[in-house]
Amino acid sequence: MRAPAVAALVLSLSLSACVRQEAPNRPLVTTLDFTAFDAQQGTLKLRGGTPSGLLSRDAEPEYITVAPDGKTAYVTLQESNAVATLDLTRGAFTRLSNLGLKDHSAPGAGLDPSDRDGAIRIQNWPVKGAYMPDAIANFTAGGRTYLVTANEGDTRDYSAFTDEVRVSALRLDPTAFPNAAVLQADTALGRLTVSSVDADTDGDGDADQLVAFGARSLSVWTADLTRVSDTGDLFERKTAELVPAAFNSNGTASTFDTRSDNKGPEPEGVVVATVGGRPLAFVGLERTGGVMVLDLSDPARPGFLSYTNTVDVTASPQSGTAGDLGPEGLLFISAPDSPNGQPLLVVANEVSGSTTLYRVADTGALTRVGRYQVTPYAYDQGAAEIPAYDPGSKRLFVVNGAIKGLDSLNIADPAAPTLAGQIDLSRYGAGASANSVAVKNGVVAVAVQAPVKTDPGKVALLNPDGSERAPAVMVGSQPDMVTFTPDGTLILTANEGEPQGDYTVDPLGSVSIIDVAKALAAK
Template sequence: MTYRLCCLTSALALIAGMAHADAFNRISSFPTHLNIGEGDQNVETSAEIIAATDDGMTLVYTDSPLGVIGRIDITDPANPAPLGNVNVGGEPTSVGIVGKIAFVGVNTSESYTDPSGRLAVLDVESGDELASCELPGQPDSIAVAKDGSFVAVAIENERDEDLGDGRTGQLPAGALSLVQITDGIADCDTLINVDMTDLAEVSPEDPEPEFVDINSGGDIIVTMQENNHMVVVGRDGAIKNHFSAGTVDLDGIDATDERGALLFAESQSALPREPDAVKWIDDAHFSTANEGDMDGGTRGWTIFNADGTIVYDSGTSFEYAIVQAGHYPDKRSDSKGVEPESIETATFNDTPMVFVGAERASMVGVYDVSDLANPTLMQLLPSGIGPEGYVAIPSRNLLVSANEVDLIEDGGVRSHVMIFEYSDADASYPMITSAGADDLIGWGALSGLAAVDDNTLVAVNDSFYSYQPTIFTIDVSQTPAQITEATPVTRGGYPAQKLDMEGIASDGDDGFWVASEGRIDRMVPHAIYHVAANGEIDAEIGLPNALLGVQKRFGFEGITVVGDTLWMAVQREWEDDANGMVKLVAYNLETEEWGAVLYPLETPETGWMGLSEIVARDDYVYLLERDNQIGANAAVKQITRVSLDQMVPAPLGGELPVVTKEFVRDLIPNLTATGGYVLDKVEGLTFTPNGTAYVVTDNDGVDDHSGETMFFALEGLDD
């Protein structure tokens, strides 16, 4: 029994062969709070819209929470350095650059009904303001002509979503402002406003221009997202063409929020595209990211001809590729899916490319658009949380993403700018995918791992997918590793409930032992289950009173088999454990006796320490020990081992022996090998019979997480 979706196209198999020469790979990540310098860095920062100086050596991004533009030195792109922030006296919304002069849209509005803004002109190196042009309203997007002759500003005058049922039809109306550039400086006296009312079928009296771009001939393309409309404007301000962005019918999508399952079997019809970002591909064609707002969002992207005809629409193919990479955001699934929001276009090595940013999935799709009617998805790149803006620097073979989400208040990862390099190298991501499987397999939140043979592993997902507990079969003979099958874990033929599967081990036959971590507050018990090869639970082992009386939330995080004994690693201290000591619990399948030993944890400087996995190999049990920290705060992500001759369980309720652990491997170098920040949840470890170890991280179901899953092999751990 597997989750199925029929009628998949051959495009869904593209990621299976994604490792190839000439690829983008992330080479560095820059946390934006470093630009604060010696000030308090424990405040929210955000990288949103980003641009580069003409020489490609300096990045400039807007930071709305701080009211600044941030600058980054990328002379060495593998080691970006902070150049500090520049206060712009309002909310920066967009930035464009000519040479080393930045043109910044600044929102100074006092209210939705009294919008205002300005165009600030800044010297990137010194931060000095060279000019300031008052704008007729709230600026959203900025584009600079390729010849540096003028700048276009989308004056959105966005609606108040708390009024009028959040609909458009709230004045004052938006417009398009054009300002000439003389000697590199905006000439404010040349500002003209292009009236965009009475064009769209949706709220013609209230256009809300969202995004602008300018082609080499000086034509401006404008998206009016909420109005589901596109406008082509000449450099003189004359409207050359306008048309509806149209609608799309979608089949085979997941359109239900917080169901705890990835089920792509629903449909939505006549969805307005409601495009957000737009970029010209050439002087006659442009691409849009169809994020949606009021009524739409088609989960994909589109190529238009300037005459309004559609050349290509991705339909569900972009979203399906993201599903297969494990980045589908189930908790925000109802209307926008992966939420394509950003678009960048550029030519690398004579190949015209479109880069599509999926905000909710935190991924970047790289498309070869040599054939505009049949784009080819070349790669999917991992980004930080909430990619908002991109800039391509073909002269340096670089692509840069600005990721706006900063989880400082929740102790999570910070906002980042990430740099990717295009080179003669294999793609390093994704490391694991379900592309190439016979059916569409959605996956995420991988926890426990176990080996079946030298080429086959199994993994389980945790309680994030509470209505879809699954055992995934993984072929590790391929690169990237391929999920080939998803077997639902069932009771009586229905998806099993009240499970939080955190560990899995082979029973030596065709079935598995699964450790489930309990949640007392949710009536989820700590327990051990035997699962048959078809996924059906055919036996349950509940905890004895000696453990139930001292239980806490953080329970079994791994399970392994040593002879007739099951060994489970408890993640954190329970009520009767001394600080820094956690139980390794034993259950003898023959005698049904329980016992335990104590394992000494490292002492964390920040947060807490715990165990994530246990696996027996030869004369040892190996364990994953980690702190709960992420990014620069992460200090301990390691593999240790304990000799089996110490694994002699004492009866529960009495004094337990303390084992001696041996350090085996620091995993932080592996976790930073792809240029990203250190992920917090290293969850799965196993050995194949030939001695190769595999490690996997848990992506939390892409909930306040970038969705990135790292899956890698380690050699020589048992030497």
């Protein structure tokens, strides 16, 4: 055979091989809900009790992490105390996993339940905790994929329905709680906010168990959602030791102990990254403030490495001088992508409206490098919520709830972040607002909530300069989190689907999967 013919045959075979290896032909967007699981509500025993009575409407997707191979995603259903497993190759949910309850009477799993005792009292109590994670992340150790959850907790508290009640307002079952009068004192469990829908297990009208919202901890799980470990009362113990004046507070001495009755330090955000050859978890404590750093080398025994909290506890939070309040979103920037060649942790603080950059040492210690403060000072307006980074332009994109859009920060010099511009999202509807942002391969994806939150939302596709890269893609109601798969071929959104306060409209919770190539090719 002549050489040109051989070359043509080789080229033909190569092209054929490429065709056979292409990904499935996906639609532009697929939105998946949980209606197929409604008939399993009794079996799955996910938290319910709402006016809808349907798992598919009670399930409110909050956060997503995608496995390294890009084939599986894990979605937290916070109020349902569950995690959904999503097969991205099939485009289908394969399971919903009830996370169960934490036992606060077990050794090392105590809590401080009272905001009226004027003291730090972490001890065991006859209380259970629904894990109710917000953020979720994954890591690999010993060749296995593990999940980690920040167990914040959340309630359903609307004008037409609430699932929260204080222990003092319950009638406690005398067999389960023979010392009910002692437990219901304000200095004991009386002030603790617990779940009304989980209290009566036998239907006789009294509380057989006390289930608090959130577990005040970080948990490690296998990929099939078997719990491997939990940090117990570590976060409360460490904050009591290291920032006692701000224990279970809103970050200041004036609010000392005011959160003990409701989720404590409130771990919300978590990211995991390999630093110095070890998987490290960075956990933001939304209320007390600061970041916990844990070593996950042994998934069964997360090890405390450091706690960084730079708040001035004596300052008034409204003054703008108290420092970083309310860490919401965390982002790790690896050394190869970092503008200064060092691994960085970015923390967006929603209460203070500040975005802070830390250098991460191999030991897990955090050293503040730079900080950007929204000006004028916007106290508790969500002016810095979720950060994302584009290494090409060296820009941070930070959700700014005060303007319902994004701040674009230039961090070419991480020690001196500057505002490069603001991205207005009003082009997607008057009153539309950003909930989350992610960046991959120069594409800035923004989860945009509709002016009426129960209406379908959108994912905006932008260039790093804020111009529109491609038309926005319609997704489910209230897209609360957006992320890319590791290879950048798909965008996923967790569409929370919260109801209206009177429950006249209660959208389906869902996850949308967007084919990036098709989205960018759209005109």
